[in-house]
Amino acid sequence: MTPENAEAILRQYFAPWIQRLGLRVEEVGERHAVVRLPWSDDLAREGGGLSGQAMMAAADTATVVAISSARGGFVPMTTVQQSTTFQRPVVGKDVLLDVRITKLGRTLAFTEITLTAEGGDEVVARASTVYALLG
Numbered sequence: 001m002t003p004e005n006a007e008a009i010l011r012q013y014f015a016p017w018i019q020r021l022g023l024r025v026e027e028v029g030e031r032h033a034v035v036r037l038p039w040s041d042d043l044a045r046e047g048g049g050l051s052g053q054a055m056m057a058a059a060d061t062a063t064v065v066a067i068s069s070a071r072g073g074f075v076p077m078t079t080v081q082q083s084t085t086f087q088r089p090v091v092g093k094d095v096l097l098d099v100r101i102t103k104l105g106r107t108l109a110f111t112e113i114t115l116t117a118e119g120g121d122e123v124v125a126r127a128s129t130v131y132a133l134l135g
Helices: 003-013 052-071
Strands: 024-028 032-037 077-086 095-104 108-117 123-133
Touching (some): 032 052, 052 123
Antiparallel strands (some): 032 095, 108 123
16 A cells, blocks of 8 residues: 555545545555654644644544555444543644554454654654444
């Protein structure tokens, strides 16, 4: 799968409000994906930091990209569990989401997502997901 194929999945299978996040697929591989959440003042909360809701939605969506890449294309799937911890605020910078598949079974997939602000190496948030593979 190429980043262009993955972006086609974002356009075809996701709700308009997710598409308005402006996610861009930077990299896809056999068991990972890197997705960019561009900074937008529309996604900032009071105080100017990027909202946790936007980061959680981006992590959830980036997981679909990674699993689709690992499976060779989109298959129906749904989130079973997502846990996110926020470690520091992000202001005025894009966020890079690095999704790593830790287990890909026949019916379940498990991932770990690391979120960093562009240009930095400090983690701003971590998430883990469990997905049910429906097809």
